[in-house]
Amino acid sequence: MRTETSLVRRVGALTLAGMLLASCQTAPQPSPQTAAAVPAAQPSAVAAVSYAPASTAVARGYSELVMDMASGAELSSVNADAPRYPASLTKMMTLYLLFEEVEAGRVSLSTPLTVSAKAxxxxxxxxxxxxxxxxxxxxxxxxLAVKSANDVAITVAENLAGSESAFASRMTAKARALGLSRTRFVNAxxxxxPAQVTTARDMARLGRALKTRFPQYASNFRARSFEHGGRSFRATNNLLGKVAGVDGLKTGYISLSGYNLVATARRGGQQRLVVVMGGKSEASRDAKVTQLIEASF
Structure with a gap:
């Protein structure tokens, strides 16, 4: 996701104290008509809102983690619990909740989702x-899987929960249920x-949960392009087709986060998941992920 909005400039100017204060605001609550469908968040020993980083903190080096997909065992990590902004890695949770809705029969793959002016x-x-x-x-x-489309993310959120804030409450509740104790979502x-925060370890756990719980959607993460409305959109994951065995998963970028990537790869019956957050460029992030993939096999 590549965007520089006035919000980015305002957030970049916040002091650490201001960002911590912003992140400690009460989480958005679902509207009355959707509240019953929103699972209660599980208590956590670590309050996610205490992990909001300063803009200077997220610019220092990488956070990274390498995981064995089959067992969930961590093979290596660096700064894996450092607070980070997820950027479009957020959409892994948006997709997770959408997949759950399909699984529960509340929507089907052919269900039309109406696009609002906001979306x-x-x-x-x-x-x-x-x-x-x-x-x-x-x-x-x-x-979402190929192009990381923001207009589609908001459309999904509004159609499933009535509003984006209600959907974000579901996202954070699901994060707690999956053991993502240092993640808080406020948008889809x-x-x-500044209140939307996570860590490399939490994103690794989410990526593994997404692919192992819903293997039937794996082809979407492998796709190198997406056709819609007569246009072709290229995948944001540059490693597809370039690094042996890479078969997903999700990229992310805003100026505060740097360049993020959760990548999965399969070779010789083994599967790996690599998370790199905080890259200074797409090229440096991709090179780092590639290095970690090669070393892990």
Whole structure:
């Protein structure tokens, strides 16, 4: 996700104290009509809101983690619990909740999702949805997995929960249920917000949960392009087709986070998941992930 908005500039100017204060605000609550469907967040020994980093903190080096996909064992890590902004890695949770809705039968792959003016007005990356139009769940999955489309993320959130804030409450509750104790979501896209925080370790756990719980959607993360409305959108994951065995998963970028990537790879019956957060460029991030993949096999 590549966007520089006035919000990014304002957030970049915040002091550490201000950011900590912002992150300690009460989590958004679901609307009355959706509250019953929102699972209660599980108590955590570590309050996620205490992990909001200063803009200077997220610029120092990488956070990284290498995991064996089959067992979930961590093979190596550096700064894996350092606070980070997830950027579009957020969409892994948006997809996780969408997959759950399909699994529960509350929506199908052919269900049309209505696009609001808010969703249509999101900054890039996007696929250019128009207010009042619709996109099917199947198309939404591909747009999120391949293009990391912000307009689609908000469309999914609003259609499943009534509002993005209600959906974000579900996201954080699901994070707690999955053991992501240092993650807090406040939006469905990963667009800049100082209260939306995570760690490399939490993103590794989420990536593994997403692919192991819902293997039937794996082809979406391997796809190198996505067609919609007569246009072709190239995958944001540059390692697909370039690094042997890479078969997903999700990229992310805002200026405060640096360049993030959760990548999965399979070779000789073994599977690896690599997380790198805080890259100074796409090229340096991709090189780091590639190095870790090669070393892990």
């Amino acid at each position: 249509a007005g999101q900054p890039p990356a996007k696929i250019g949805l128009k207010a009042g139009s619709t996109i099917t769940v199947d198309e939404a999955i591909r747009a 896209s990963g667009l800049p917000d």
